[in-house]
Amino acid sequence: MENVLEIKGLTKRYDGFTLDNVNLALPKGNIMGFIGENGAGKSTTIKLILNVIHRDSGEVKVFGRDNIEYENEIKENIGVVYDESNFPDTLNAGNINTIMKNIYKNWDQDAFDHYLKKFSLPRKKDIKSFSRGMKMKLAIATALSHQAKLLILDEPTSGLDPIIRDEILDIFLDFIQDEEHSIFLSTHITSDIEKIADYIAFIHQGKIVFVESKDVLLDTYGVLKCRTSEFDALDKTFVKGYRKNKFGVEALVEKHKLKEQYTIDHASIEDIMLFTVRGRSIERIDN
Amino acid sequence: MKGLIIKDLFTIKKQGKILLATTGFYLLFAIITKNLSIFGAVSVCVSILLPITSMSYDEYNKWDKYALSMPLSRKTIVLSKYVLGIMLNLVVSVVICAVNIILAFYMDINYWEVIATTLGISGAGILFLSILLPAIYKFGVEKARLLMIIVFLVPTLIGMLLSESGMTLASWQMLDKLVYAAPAVVILLLVLSINLSIRIYQSKEF
Numbered sequence: 001m002e003n004v005l006e007i008k009g010l011t012k013r014y015d016g017f018t019l020d021n022v023n024l025a026l027p028k029g030n031i032m033g034f035i036g037e038n039g040a041g042k043s044t045t046i047k048l049i050l051n052v053i054h055r056d057s058g059e060v061k062v063f064g065r066d067n068i069e070y071e072n073e074i075k076e077n078i079g080v081v082y083d084e085s086n087f088p089d090t091l092n093a094g095n096i097n098t099i100m101k102n103i104y105k106n107w108d109q110d111a112f113d114h115y116l117k118k119f120s121l122p123r124k125k126d127i128k129s130f131s132r133g134m135k136m137k138l139a140i141a142t143a144l145s146h147q148a149k150l151l152i153l154d155e156p157t158s159g160l161d162p163i164i165r166d167e168i169l170d171i172f173l174d175f176i177q178d179e180e181h182s183i184f185l186s187t188h189i190t191s192d193i194e195k196i197a198d199y200i201a202f203i204h205q206g207k208i209v210f211v212e213s214k215d216v217l218l219d220t221y222g223v224l225k226c227r228t229s230e231f232d233a234l235d236k237t238f239v240k241g242y243r244k245n246k247f248g249v250e251a252l253v254e255k256h257k258l259k260e261q262y263t264i265d266h267a268s269i270e271d272i273m274l275f276t277v278r279g280r281s282i283e284r285i286d287n
Numbered sequence: 288m289k290g291l292i293i294k295d296l297f298t299i300k301k302q303g304k305i306l307l308a309t310t311g312f313y314l315l316f317a318i319i320t321k322n323l324s325i326f327g328a329v330s331v332c333v334s335i336l337l338p339i340t341s342m343s344y345d346e347y348n349k350w351d352k353y354a355l356s357m358p359l360s361r362k363t364i365v366l367s368k369y370v371l372g373i374m375l376n377l378v379v380s381v382v383i384c385a386v387n388i389i390l391a392f393y394m395d396i397n398y399w400e401v402i403a404t405t406l407g408i409s410g411a412g413i414l415f416l417s418i419l420l421p422a423i424y425k426f427g428v429e430k431a432r433l434l435m436i437i438v439f440l441v442p443t444l445i446g447m448l449l450s451e452s453g454m455t456l457a458s459w460q461m462l463d464k465l466v467y468a469a470p471a472v473v474i475l476l477l478v479l480s481i482n483l484s485i486r487i488y489q490s491k492e493f
Contacts, residue, residue, distance in 0.1 A: 047492075050355060050356050052356070052492065052493045053492040053493065054490070054492060071360070072358045072359075072360065073358075075356060075358040075359075076358045080353070080356035082349075082353065086349050086350050086352065086353035087350070087353075088298040088341075088345070088347075088348050088350060089348065090297070090298055090300070090301055090344070091294070091297050091298060095294075095297040098293055098297075099290045099291075099294040099297070100290065102289040102290030102293055103290035103291070103357050103358065103359065104357070104358065152356075
C-alpha cells in the first residue's frame with residue numbers, strides 16, 4: 001500500500017527534550033491517531049513534518065516526496081489545523097476566503113461557503129467574537145477548502161465540548177470517504193482516536209512506543225483483573241504492564257495467549273496507553 | 288505574496304482608520320499653519336507603524352507557524368512585509384506630495400523643493416523600515432518597540448544638536464550635496480535589510 005506520510009529516523013534535540021529516532025508510516029486512505037501525553041513530542045513531530053522547525057536528522061516524505069525539497073507542492077495538497085485558531089482576530093470569514101483565494105491554487109470558494117453554512121459560521125462577524133469551537137470549525141473549514149489530500153491536525157479537538165468534538169470527528173470521517181484522502185491526527189483524547197482512527201502511533205518521552213492498527217491493538221490486548229497470588233503464578237511473557245492495589249492486580253495482557261481461564265475486560269486505547277507508560281511494565285510493547 | 292498582503296491590510300484596517308483620522312487632523316493643522324513638517328513626520332510614522340502592528344498580530348496569533356503550513360516560502364513571507372511597508376510609504380509620499388503642491392499654489396515654494404521634501408520624508412520611512420524589520424524578526428515585536436523609540440528619537444536629537452551647534456553655512460552646503468547620494472544609500476540599506484531579514488527568518492523556529 002502506498003504511504004502518504006513516511007517518517008524515518010526523525011530526530012530533533014532540545015535542551016531537556018529529544019525527539020528520538022521517530023519512525024512511522026501512514027498508508028493512503030487511512031486515519032492515523034498520534035497519541036501521547038502533553039510534552040511527549042506530538043507537536044514537535046508535526047512541526048518537523050511541516051518544516052516549521054528544523055530537524056537534526058532523519059527524513060520525512062509526504063506523498064512519497066521529501067518534505068523540504070518539494071515543500072510548496074506538498075503544502076498545496078495538505079490541510080493543517082493546529083490546536084488553536086491562528087487567524088488575527090480582526091479578520092472575518094469573508095476575509096479569509098479572499099486571502100486563501102490568493103494563496104492556494106486550488107482554493108474552492110464553493111466548498112468554503114458550504115462549510116461555513118454547515119458549521120453555521122457568520123461571514124461578516126469578526127473572529128474575535130467567535131467561541132473556541134467556532135474558531136476551530138473555521139480553521140477546519142479552511143483546511144478542507146483547497147482540495148487537500150492529507151489533513152495534518154495537531155490536537156484540533158482539545159478544549160472542545162463532547163458535542164462539538166463529535167461533530168468535528170464526523171467531518172473527518174466524511175473527508176476520509178474519498179480513498180485518496182488521509183488524516184494524521186494528534187491528540188491526547190484517546191476516545192476520539194478510538195472512534196475514528198485506523199492506525200495508532202503512540203509516542204512517549206520523545207520515542208515511538210508502538211505503531212499499530214487499532215483493530216489489532218483492541219483485539220490483542222485485554223485487562224486482566226485477578227488476585228495477587230493468581231498473578232504471581234502467571235506466565236509473565238504475555239503481561240505488558242500491571243498495577244497492584246489492595247484488591248489485587250490489574251494487568252494489560254495479550255488476551256489470546258493466556259492459557260488460564262480468567263475474566264478479561266476489553267482494553268481501551270487509554271488502558272493500553274496508561275499501562276504501557278505507568279504500569280510497572282515487565283516488557284514494553286514492541287513491534 | 289498577494290494573499291499575505293491582503294491579509295495584512297484586512298488585519299490592520301481598524302488601526303488604519305484610526306491612524307488615518309489622526310493624520311487627517313495633522314493635515315488640517317498643516318494647511319492652517321502652512322507648515323508640513325509635523326504632518327510629514329506623523330504620516331511616515333503611520334506608514335511604519337501599520338506593518339509593525341500587523342506583525343504584532345501575527346506574533347500574538349502564531350500566524351507564522353500557520354502561514355508556513357501553506358504553499359508560501361519563508362522568503363515570500365518576509366518580502367510581503369517589506370512590500371506592505373513600501374506600499375504604505377508610497378501612498379504617504381503621494382499624499383504629502385499632493386498636499387505640498389496644493390500649498391505651493393498659495394506660497395512661494397519651488398517645485399524642486401516639493402520633490403526634495405517628499406523624497407526626503409519617504410526615504411526616511413524606508414530607512415526606518417530597513418532598521419526595524421530585521422530587529423523585529425530577530426527579537427520579536429515587543430523588544431523591537433524599544434528600538435523603535437530609539438530609531439525615532441536619535442535623528443531628532445542629532446538634528447537638534449546640529450542646529451544648536453551653530454554649523455557654518457559651508458557645512459550645510461556640504462550636507463546638501465550629500466543629499467544627492469541619499470537615495471542610493473537608502474536603496475542599498477533596504478537591500479541589505481531584506482537579505483538580513485530573510486536570513487534571520489530562514490533559521491527561525493515556530
